[in-house]
Amino acid sequence: MNISVIALGKMGLPVAAIWAAKGHQVTGCDINPHLVALTNQGISHITHEPGLAERLPELVRAGRLRATTDTATGVADADLIIVLVPLDVDPVDHRPDFHGMDAAFSAIATGMKPGALVVLETTVPVGTTRGRFLPVLEAGGRRVGVDFYMAFSPERLQSSRIERDLHTYPRVVGGIEPHSGEMAATFYGENFDVPVFNLASAEAAEFCKLAESVYRDVNIALANELALYAGAHGIDFQQIIPAANSQPQSHLHKPGLGVGGHCIPVYPYFMLHDAEGAALTAQARATNDGMQRAGVDRIEESLGGLQDARVLLCGVTYRPGVKEVSHSPMLDMARELRTRGAVVGGHDPLLTTEEIAALGMIPAAPDGSWPADAAVIHTNDPYYRTFDPRAIPGLRVVLDGGAALDPALVADAGATYLGIGRPAVPARTTQEATR
């Protein structure tokens, strides 16, 4: 089968390579010429997907995968066209910005052949596939279900484990009309050997993905709310989670300094714009986005002020092991700290000093080279499990966002331990620590 994958980003390139490895002839279309050139040389611009960098050269050499910046030409022979152009929201009013997707669908409409199946895999607001993009493909008199086919099928994957997730998670599809849904269900079912939920419509499949995302955002917000309560009452919420979840109907999530990436903090807004009375979803967004400010409040209180205080943020990407800073809670935390007068250093094992500087932070490291009054360990990143507070000159406070550290070790090193949902442990003097 000839397949075109539109956009070769963190999702599109691995997905294109997986289809190519299954024996299909794949053309990847992306507007970024550098990325297209790299792909055609067999070089993966993504380093965190297991096996991708090794597999790509062979697929390109064998002629199974090629890339182009010309989407209209790139889809000309395709039986299946998969769209993975991202859809983000405006940072101020949180409205979706469709310009990249609109351009992609215009190009597809120009180039696609009769009988092609177009599947939108990017998460979108309910009604987008039919209301916004179907008319683009039908322009010129083509009819869905007769001249071409169209469905929505969300990618439910996580970066760094795309291949495993694709072969494990059931597939959700929804056709614009029944035959489109059946075609999509057949393609995915045959190629990935996973159960397929062929829902009643494209809208149902769009909503399924939004419902999953809102579920996660709301439950993380609940965990954050409970964690703040626990911490204020001297209770360690980390102990509560496994104990409460031993009751089969309890599924407490993990608290933290907020949620990041361009999925969970974004998709609830797709629903909020046309949802009457979705107060819980709106509150979850506010609660999760408020966690960075809550963290900064605690550091400020513990230090007795933030003016000229040096604060080192450890783990700037939104998730350990994934080189992605989009919507990372650490960006908001850095802004809030600077607003209150602090000097902000940043470190991440996946980011270069230039990349840290481009985010407005001073490139730094928790190795003694950057004295700091406070350090923040963003998540439970294995890289920081060996974090040694003694190594940082002047360190007085550590905020442990992902419960990665032993509070007693931090206190014994002479710094106050602050956790999310964990009682603070005051710094101990050397004499107290050795007693």
Ligand SMILES: NC(=O)c1ccc[n+]([C@@H]2O[C@H](COP(=O)([O-])OP(=O)(O)OC[C@H]3O[C@@H](n4cnc5c(N)ncnc54)[C@H](O)[C@@H]3O)[C@@H](O)[C@H]2O)c1
């Ligand atoms: N990243 C994730 O963890 C994840 C997880 C599940 C689902 N998804 C879905 O995948 C979508 C894509 O995410 P991503 O992480 O791959 O994005 P990304 O930011 O890594 O990549 C986007 C790519 O799209 C290209 N692009 C932009 N406009 C284009 C156009 N008009 N034509 C062709 N290419 C264009 C860009 O050049 C870039 O290479 C998301 O919006 C989301 O719905 C992502």
